[in-house]
Amino acid sequence: MARTASLSGFPEWLPQERLVELHVLDTLRKTFELHGFASIETRAVETVGQLLRKGEIDKEVYGLSRLQDDEDAASKADANALALHFDLTVPFARYVVENAGYLAFPFRRYQIQKVWRGERPQEGRAREFTQADIDVVGDGSLPFRYDVELALVIVEALSALPIPPFRLRVNNRKLAEGFYRGIGLTDTAGVLRSIDKLEKVGPERVAELLHEELGATPEQAKAALELASIRTEDTSFVSRVRDLGVQDELLEEGLDELEQVIGAASAVAPGTVVADLSIARGLDYYTGTVYETVLVGHEHLGSICSGGRYDSLATKGNRKFPGVGLSVGVTRLVSRIIGAELAAATRSVPTAVLVALADDDSWPAAQQVAAQLRSRGIATEVAASAEKFGKQIKYADRRGIPFVWFPHHDGSHEVKDIRSGDQVPADPASWAPPAEDLVPQIRPNQGR
Amino acid sequence: MARTASLSGFPEWLPQERLVELHVLDTLRKTFELHGFASIETRAVETVGQLLRKGEIDKEVYGLSRLQDDEDAASKADANALALHFDLTVPFARYVVENAGYLAFPFRRYQIQKVWRGERPQEGRAREFTQADIDVVGDGSLPFRYDVELALVIVEALSALPIPPFRLRVNNRKLAEGFYRGIGLTDTAGVLRSIDKLEKVGPERVAELLHEELGATPEQAKAALELASIRTEDTSFVSRVRDLGVQDELLEEGLDELEQVIGAASAVAPGTVVADLSIARGLDYYTGTVYETVLVGHEHLGSICSGGRYDSLATKGNRKFPGVGLSVGVTRLVSRIIGAELAAATRSVPTAVLVALADDDSWPAAQQVAAQLRSRGIATEVAASAEKFGKQIKYADRRGIPFVWFPHHDGSHEVKDIRSGDQVPADPASWAPPAEDLVPQIRPNQGR
Numbered sequence: 001m002a003r004t005a006s007l008s009g010f011p012e013w014l015p016q017e018r019l020v021e022l023h024v025l026d027t028l029r030k031t032f033e034l035h036g037f038a039s040i041e042t043r044a045v046e047t048v049g050q051l052l053r054k055g056e057i058d059k060e061v062y063g064l065s066r067l068q069d070d071e072d073a074a075s076k077a078d079a080n081a082l083a084l085h086f087d088l089t090v091p092f093a094r095y096v097v098e099n100a101g102y103l104a105f106p107f108r109r110y111q112i113q114k115v116w117r118g119e120r121p122q123e124g125r126a127r128e129f130t131q132a133d134i135d136v137v138g139d140g141s142l143p144f145r146y147d148v149e150l151a152l153v154i155v156e157a158l159s160a161l162p163i164p165p166f167r168l169r170v171n172n173r174k175l176a177e178g179f180y181r182g183i184g185l186t187d188t189a190g191v192l193r194s195i196d197k198l199e200k201v202g203p204e205r206v207a208e209l210l211h212e213e214l215g216a217t218p219e220q221a222k223a224a225l226e227l228a229s230i231r232t233e234d235t236s237f238v239s240r241v242r243d244l245g246v247q248d249e250l251l252e253e254g255l256d257e258l259e260q261v262i263g264a265a266s267a268v269a270p271g272t273v274v275a276d277l278s279i280a281r282g283l284d285y286y287t288g289t290v291y292e293t294v295l296v297g298h299e300h301l302g303s304i305c306s307g308g309r310y311d312s313l314a315t316k317g318n319r320k321f322p323g324v325g326l327s328v329g330v331t332r333l334v335s336r337i338i339g340a341e342l343a344a345a346t347r348s349v350p351t352a353v354l355v356a357l358a359d360d361d362s363w364p365a366a367q368q369v370a371a372q373l374r375s376r377g378i379a380t381e382v383a384a385s386a387e388k389f390g391k392q393i394k395y396a397d398r399r400g401i402p403f404v405w406f407p408h409h410d411g412s413h414e415v416k417d418i419r420s421g422d423q424v425p426a427d428p429a430s431w432a433p434p435a436e437d438l439v440p441q442i443r444p445n446q447g448r
Numbered sequence: 449m450a451r452t453a454s455l456s457g458f459p460e461w462l463p464q465e466r467l468v469e470l471h472v473l474d475t476l477r478k479t480f481e482l483h484g485f486a487s488i489e490t491r492a493v494e495t496v497g498q499l500l501r502k503g504e505i506d507k508e509v510y511g512l513s514r515l516q517d518d519e520d521a522a523s524k525a526d527a528n529a530l531a532l533h534f535d536l537t538v539p540f541a542r543y544v545v546e547n548a549g550y551l552a553f554p555f556r557r558y559q560i561q562k563v564w565r566g567e568r569p570q571e572g573r574a575r576e577f578t579q580a581d582i583d584v585v586g587d588g589s590l591p592f593r594y595d596v597e598l599a600l601v602i603v604e605a606l607s608a609l610p611i612p613p614f615r616l617r618v619n620n621r622k623l624a625e626g627f628y629r630g631i632g633l634t635d636t637a638g639v640l641r642s643i644d645k646l647e648k649v650g651p652e653r654v655a656e657l658l659h660e661e662l663g664a665t666p667e668q669a670k671a672a673l674e675l676a677s678i679r680t681e682d683t684s685f686v687s688r689v690r691d692l693g694v695q696d697e698l699l700e701e702g703l704d705e706l707e708q709v710i711g712a713a714s715a716v717a718p719g720t721v722v723a724d725l726s727i728a729r730g731l732d733y734y735t736g737t738v739y740e741t742v743l744v745g746h747e748h749l750g751s752i753c754s755g756g757r758y759d760s761l762a763t764k765g766n767r768k769f770p771g772v773g774l775s776v777g778v779t780r781l782v783s784r785i786i787g788a789e790l791a792a793a794t795r796s797v798p799t800a801v802l803v804a805l806a807d808d809d810s811w812p813a814a815q816q817v818a819a820q821l822r823s824r825g826i827a828t829e830v831a832a833s834a835e836k837f838g839k840q841i842k843y844a845d846r847r848g849i850p851f852v853w854f855p856h857h858d859g860s861h862e863v864k865d866i867r868s869g870d871q872v873p874a875d876p877a878s879w880a881p882p883a884e885d886l887v888p889q890i891r892p893n894q895g896r
Contacts, residue, residue, distance in 0.1 A: 006546050007530075010493055014550050015486040015557065022487055033887075034822045036799035036829035036849075038463040039470055043576050044492075044562060045458055048515065061515045066566035067496065067531065068508050082455075083515065098454050102462050104796070104846045106832065109463065114492060118514035128491050143832040145811065152815070264812065348552070351484035363593065364712065367600070374482040381484035384554065384591040398552045401484075439481075 009121030010128045011335060019345035021130075021334045023442040024161055025112060028132045028328060031157040032110035037134050040109050042091035044116075049079025050094055051086065059086040060118035084116040088133045088327065093314035096137055096321055105139035105321075106146070112330070124301045124332050135325030137313055142322040144257060147289040147309055148264045154305060154326045155269045158293070162343035162444045163333060165296045166304070169231075169276035170261050173286050173308070175254025176227070176277070179241070182248035183223045190214045195228050196280035203229075228278040234266050235259045237275040257288060287311040291326055301336055304329050346441045347400025350379040352433050353415070354396040355405045357386040362407065369407050372428040378438065380405075393418055402437045457569030458576045459783060467793035469578075469782045471890040472609055473560060476580045476776060479605040480558040485582050488557050490539035492564075497527025498542055499534065507534040508566035532564040536581045536775065541762035544585055544769055553587035553769075554594070560778070572749045572780050583773030585761055590770040592705060595737040595757055596712045602753060602774045603717045606741070610791035610892045611781060613744045614752070617679075617724035618709050621734050621756070623702025624675070624725070627689070630696035631671045638662045643676050644728035651677075676726040682714050683707045685723040705736060735759040739774055749784055752777050794889045795848025798827040800881050801863070802844040803853045805834040810855065817855050820876040826886065828853075841866055850885045 005011050013021055029039075051061055064082040085091045088111045096103065112132040121127055134153060136146045151168060158166055176195075177188040185191050194209040201209075203225050210216035210224060223244060230240050238255055258275055265273035281290045286308030293305035307326030314321045337343050353373055355366040363382065370380040381401070383392045389406075396404050396418055405426070406414045415431060416423040432438070453459050461469055477487075499509055512530040533539050536559045544551065560580040569575055582601060584594045599616060606614055624643075625636040633639050642657040649657075651673050658664035658672060671692060678688050686703055706723055713721035729738045734756030741753035755774030762769040785791050801821055803814040811830065818828040829849070831840045837854075844852050844866055853874070854862045863879060864871040880886075 003547075003550070005491075006542075007491065007493065007495075010491040012490055012543065013488070014547060015488055018487050018489065033798035034825070034827045036797055036827055038797045039466050040461070040463055041466065042460055043453075043455065043458040044564075045455065045576060047455075062512045062530075063515045064510045064512060064532070066508055067511045068566070084512070094454075095460065099451075099462060102451070104843075108797075108829075116492075118516070128493060145832045149830070149832070267812070268815075349484055349486045349556075350481035364715070367716075377482070379482045379484055381556075382597070384593045384597070395552075 009119075009126050011126055011331065013334075013338070014348075016345045016348040017334075017338050019348070019440050020162075020337055020343060020442055021330070023345075024330060024334055024337075025130075025132070027160045028157050028330070029110070029112065031153065031160060032132075032134055035108075035153045035156075037108045037110040037153075040092075040095065040111055041113055042085070042088070042095050042111070044084055044114070045082050046085050046091055046094065047079060048081045048083050051083055051090060052079075053090070061086055062116050062118050086117045087115055088113060088131050089135070089313070089325065092133070092135060092137075093321070093323075097314045097316045100139070100316060100319070100321075106136050106142055107138075108134070108136045110134045124335070126331055126335070129329070129331035130334075132328040132330050133307075133325055135313070135323050137321050137323035137325075140320060140322075142324065144260065144288075147257065147324050148261050150307070150324055150326055151261055151265050151273055151291065152268055154291075154293075154328070155265065155272055157328070158305065159269070159272075161333070162337060162442055163295060163304075164298065164342065166272065166293055167276075167296060168265075168273045168291060168293045168305070169279050170258060170265075170273060171275070171277055171279035171290050172254040172258040172288055173290060174250045174288055175241070175258055176280070178248040178251030178254055179227050179244075179246050180224060182246035182251055183220050185210075185214060185216055185220055185224065187214050191216075191224060192280040193282060195224065195278060196282040198225075198228055198278050230275070230277040232262075232275045233271050235263050235275075237262070237277065241277070254288070261289060281306065281308060285310060289324065295336070298336060298340075301332065304333050341445050343442050343444045346436075346443060347402070348440075349399045349401060350439060351381045351396075351399065351401045352378050352437055352439070353380045353403045353405050354392065354401050355380060355382045355407065356389060356392045357383045358407070358409065360386045362386070362409075366407055369405060369413070369428045373405075373431075376432065378432060400440075403433055457567075457574050459574055459779065461782075461786070462796075464793045464796035465782075465786050467796070467888050468610075468785055468791060468890055469778070471793075472778060472782055472785070473578075473580070475608045476605050476778070477558070477560065479601065479608060480580075480582055483556075483601045483604075485556045485558040485601075488540075488543065488559055489561055490533070490536070490543050490559070492532055492562070493530050494533050494539055494542065495527060496529045496531050499531055499538060500527075501538070509534055510564050510566050534565045535563055536561060536579050537583075537761070537773070540581070540583060540585075541769070541771075545762045545764045548587070548764060548767070548769075554584050554590055555586075556582070556584045558582045572783070574779055574783070577777070577779035578782075580776040580778050581755075581773055583761070583771050585769050585771035585773075588768060588770075590772065592708065592736075595705065595772050596709050598755070598772055598774055599709055599713050599721055599739065600716055602739075602741075602776070603713065603720055605776070606753065607717070607720075609781070610785060610890055611743060612746065612790065614720065614741050615724075615744060616713075616721045616739060616741045616753070617727050618706060618713075618721060619723070619725055619727035619738050620702040620706040620736055621738060622698045622736055623689070623706055624728070626696040626699030626702055627675050627692075627694050628672060630694035630699055631668050633658075633662060633664055633668055633672065635662050639664075639672060640728040641730060643672065643726060644730040646673075646676055646726050678723070678725040680710075680723050681719050683711050683723075685710070685725065689725070702736070709737060729754065729756060733758060737772065743784070746784060746788075749780060752781050789893050791890050791892045794884075794891060795850070796888075797847045797849060798887060799829045799844075799847065799849045800826050800885055800887070801828045801851045801853050802840065802849050803828060803830045803855065804837060804840045805831045806855070806857065808834045810834070810857075814855060817853060817861070817876045821853075821879075824880065826880065848888075851881055 313323035
């Protein structure tokens with residue numbers, strides 16, 4: 001993958017690479033549907049007012065304007081101007097409010113679409129990229145159990161992908177906020193913002209930030225950093241937090257919730273779902289569980305799947321819609337799979353069989369052979385012209401098409417495996433390729 | 449479907465409607481792959497220079513600008529400014545040129561993506577919509593046979609959709625241009641533009657236009673209109689054109705090409721692929737075969753699938769890439785299927801089975817039952833809380849989930865078909881729903 005995108009931040013795949021992406025998308029979709037998530041898509045376009053609804057955001061938004069129009073471009077000043085969505089959560093919240101009368105709550109949906117952010121492109125960060133989101137949203141209330149279930153669904157989905165082992169790190173905002181409150185740090189959002197920088201700047205600098213920006217005493221900073229240092233593969237984080245001796249009602253609630261998630265998940269996927277009390281998820285508006293996910297050995301890539309619980313994903317008058325969800329960074333994952341050659345497709349085309357032409361007049365008959373094969377699910381092309389057989393075989397070879405079919409004038413047929421050279425009689429009504437040749441396979445690269 | 453889009457021209461579907469769209473997309477993809485077309489996607493964003501490359505276009509382009517930026521919005525004046533693509537042909541041509549060294553020619557690809565046009569929304573015309581394109585592109589040359597093959601592929605693809613009968617109308621620019629030249633009308637593009645208005649304004653007005661704009665004599669206008677009146681379901685159009693007594697080399701070439709398409713297609717799909725010598729495809733830059741498709745009984749919807757042959761889809765220095773392709777208007781089709789209730793999904797969620805909870809502690813055991821069912825491809829949800837069974841059954845009923853599963857404390861299980869009320873013992877390791885209940889079905893509405 002020496003190619004670079006012709007527009008920085010807007011990656012495009014070659015056909016063989018696209019097969020890897022399709023495999024990832026199909027696998028996610030299949031898992032989500034097996035768990036009863038319904039597909040929706042929202043328009044790529046929202047009003048600027050909708051996108052900036054929650055105030056301060058750290059996403060760079062692309063505004064739209066019609067070239068053949070004299071109107072000014074989209075601007076923050078005009079809330080009705082159009083812009084491209086920067087995630088799938090804000091559009092989903094709008095969709096839920098608009099269609100509440102047509103949806104059955106709790107409503108489980110998955111949504112796989114492109115989103116756009118005008119940020120400086122860098123490794124793992126594109127300007128146009130695909131997200132795959134699952135959320136459950138309730139009307140008024142939403143059982144906490146969904147926070148557990150979504151962790152299990154996403155572990156199952158990610159485990160089915162051709163990627164290295166991963167860690168789903170879970171924390172709980174109530175736990176963190178209750179703890180900070182309990183030690184006397186009342187600007188809990190401010191503490192979270194500082195803690196969020198832990199991996200980047202280290203504990204000493206975070207202690208300084210807590211002091212400079214929030215007036216934290218050395219003891220308070222120390223306690224906050226001690227909390228953030230707790231990482232356990234089981235529910236033992238509970239006693240470790242208790243050992244810090246902080247009393248707070250919200251802290252207890254958060255401890256109980258996180259214990260449920262880690263307890264259930266460590267039974268199903270031990271070592272994969274871990275409690276990590278450093279997870280803050282910066283500027284996002286979560287109110288309970290927060291998730292993020294790193295690929296082991298690729299931690300610098302950043303989180304490949306993040307999310308959490310919102311007390312109020314959306315509101316409609318007095319009506320509140322709480323939600324919990326996770327978003328898989330498909331493009332980030334696929335870029336890494338392709339860039340680091342973690343997996344590859346066995347060929348570049350869906351075609352399993354090329355029907356060769358002995359002469360140009362036999363094209364209609366060859367089409368009939370192809371139709372017979374296709375009717376049984378075997379992807380088949382017919383040669384476009386009766387070049388020498390060697391050239392037709394080369395056409396197949398260059399694309400990785402494993403079989404070339406020869407219809408003979410006496411009505412008999414032969415099929416050649418062009419890898420082994422074996423050529424055998426075959427009947428278009430019953431012949432089938434080996435299962436591993438039927439469609440392109442995505443094979444993990446064992447060496448990496 | 450009384451709902452209207454919250455942004456005019458940007459349709460969104462409810463989950464049950466989205467299943468219709470997914471069915472259409474999956475069916476197209478499956479057919480394209482069975483015929484050996486490889487999937488690609490291009491970025492949604494092109495430079496303005498690339499989009500306006502061919503000069504005059506009738507598409508309204510959306511320019512992009514970053515809201516957090518002081519730069520001016522995209523404008524025609526700045527060829528490097530970014531804008532959203534308005535079709536998939538222009539981006540594909542760019543992709544071919546950029547990646548020519550990595551592709552095997554002739555290159556067959558399908559591409560299913562959203563495109564944007566800032567036009568006035570109206571019936572059958574949205575501002576954001578999905579197209580599904582297939583093209584074959586050659587390096588230097590491309591056998592004419594692909595023009596025949598693509599007609600056959602698209603007939604197979606459209607025939608698999610839950611839509612009324614359709615007519616794929618085919619014409620040939622060489623035939624038309626040769627004929628106009630043969631009768632002394634040398635501004636063949638001008639004649640095509642007038643003929644293109646035939647359905648809208650009628651033959652008398654077209655005759656006036658030909659006179660006013662191109663100086664055509666009454667005899668010339670009459671001959672051009674006679675040509676455009678020829679529509680045949682077989683190759684008899686050839687003799688009807690010859691009867692008009694016009695001699696031209698290009699006309700002969702076009703007659704021969706169109707005869708090949710109609711001859712092969714009428715053998716496979718009689719009455720579906722027809723010669724229609726009025727088809728002009730206005731401002732598009734085709735050089736041979738042109739296709740468009742109407743739904744019988746829904747002609748006012750406009751073409752649901754159009755395309756044609758380009759002598760030069762793209763160029764790279766001296767290298768020329770001829771192509772032939774067709775584009776299905778997925779959103780136009782799906783809007784009509786939903787709006788006219790031509791077909792509908794049998795339920796709104798993928799879920800086939802809801803596992804009920806007798807008490808809250810049995811949730812982990814219920815998850816194990818669900819996992820067993822899912823491992824055999826049966827989409828399964830687990831109730832989130834142990835409400836009364838009546839409420840849990842109502843949860844399933846409101847979503848169209850056909851089966852509710854009851855794990856008993858003695859280790860036995862029962863499953864209830866909530867439509868019939870039948871409840872029978874079942875084993876999670878072997879039970880399966882009837883095939884028609886496994887996934888939501890898209891059923892054509894017989895009454896329409």
